Amino acid sequence: MPRKRKEEDTTEDPNAQTVSVKQEPAAPREPQTERDIERLQDSLRRLKVKKGIIGYILRAEKSASIDINDPTKIIDYAVLSSIVLNAGEILSSSFELGGVYKVTLEGEKAKMLTLRTNNHSLSVFMENTLDSDKIHRELDVS
Amino acid sequence: MEKEAYVEALKNTLTEIRNVSPGINSSFIFTEDGAVIAGDPEVANMSINTTLSSFQKIAEKAELIGGLRSFSVDGAQGRVYISHINNLYLVTATSKNIDENILRSVTQVIIPTVLKLLETINPVPLKSTQSQQLVVEAFSGFFTGDTVQIDPKLLSEWSGLFNGQNINEVEIKAPDGETTRCKVKEITDTNLQGKGIIRIPDRVCKALEVNKGESVTIKPLEP
Numbered sequence: 001m002p003r004k005r006k007e008e009d010t011t012e013d014p015n016a017q018t019v020s021v022k023q024e025p026a027a028p029r030e031p032q033t034e035r036d037i038e039r040l041q042d043s044l045r046r047l048k049v050k051k052g053i054i055g056y057i058l059r060a061e062k063s064a065s066i067d068i069n070d071p072t073k074i075i076d077y078a079v080l081s082s083i084v085l086n087a088g089e090i091l092s093s094s095f096e097l098g099g100v101y102k103v104t105l106e107g108e109k110a111k112m113l114t115l116r117t118n119n120h121s122l123s124v125f126m127e128n129t130l131d132s133d134k135i136h137r138e139l140d141v142s
Numbered sequence: 143m144e145k146e147a148y149v150e151a152l153k154n155t156l157t158e159i160r161n162v163s164p165g166i167n168s169s170f171i172f173t174e175d176g177a178v179i180a181g182d183p184e185v186a187n188m189s190i191n192t193t194l195s196s197f198q199k200i201a202e203k204a205e206l207i208g209g210l211r212s213f214s215v216d217g218a219q220g221r222v223y224i225s226h227i228n229n230l231y232l233v234t235a236t237s238k239n240i241d242e243n244i245l246r247s248v249t250q251v252i253i254p255t256v257l258k259l260l261e262t263i264n265p266v267p268l269k270s271t272q273s274q275q276l277v278v279e280a281f282s283g284f285f286t287g288d289t290v291q292i293d294p295k296l297l298s299e300w301s302g303l304f305n306g307q308n309i310n311e312v313e314i315k316a317p318d319g320e321t322t323r324c325k326v327k328e329i330t331d332t333n334l335q336g337k338g339i340i341r342i343p344d345r346v347c348k349a350l351e352v353n354k355g356e357s358v359t360i361k362p363l364e365p
Contacts, residue, residue, distance in 0.1 A: 080203045087196035088215045094192040095235045097217025104214045105200065107207030
């Protein structure tokens, strides 16, 4: 059963569950990387309460953070995110696209925006009413 | 219009689009069951195979978001865009800075219009193509022999193409063009059915130089 995050969570949805997974103690990092992650997490907390946002999965070097409205679908979204990331890498290699920085998957009901940097990857799930390019700009991931 | 003419028309369309659209490097079209209908000669077989293999995995899981409508990968030097048009999928590889209007025009207007026009002139059941791309699942055992295993539904479809006769042998083509013929039977394990795989004995995999997870092209041989 996923545990709620201990830090304060201002999400409006009482049924949402946040899962933080620390795989092993984090090695000392450069301050800039820590600040980037913290800044991104702040952006995600603000984004999460927006209408139409289903949730997100943030994967850093040694940890992952998942916040999905429907806790029964956490694993499904995690698997989809993983498969899409992997497919992006494979297609990038096959078509010689260079380093992948964005993958977008759109379905009939919802869409997934995945952003990659050297240090982390972020998948945001949203309803089709939202503009994924606008969400990308709001997150300001570089 | 015969099917060959339909495919030729599509192929010419893709080639001309590439010629006149700056930024579009290559493209191809495939059906929902993974059969390539028309392809730009610029696209390497390996790229087609990896695209189909990746697409299958995503399509299975995309039910979570209502089925796959479009998929795009943006890299430092280029982009690949897969869009769903009627019961077909269009794959377009472009340069990094392609004009979005051009891409949208091609994928959402020109190709759909051409497809609709071709279907209006003479509807062609594209799904009933014989060749099929399947993902390799290698297996070993004492009594495996050289017989491969395929989904019973696919064998049944192929059987329909030959007046209900059982399909006993298939031709397998590896990504590098190497081919071989093998006896075929159904996959009996229900957990493995409906996943777009072909179970191939290890020694046949070695002879074809294919590994688990790669895509191969399978064609039924007339009974």
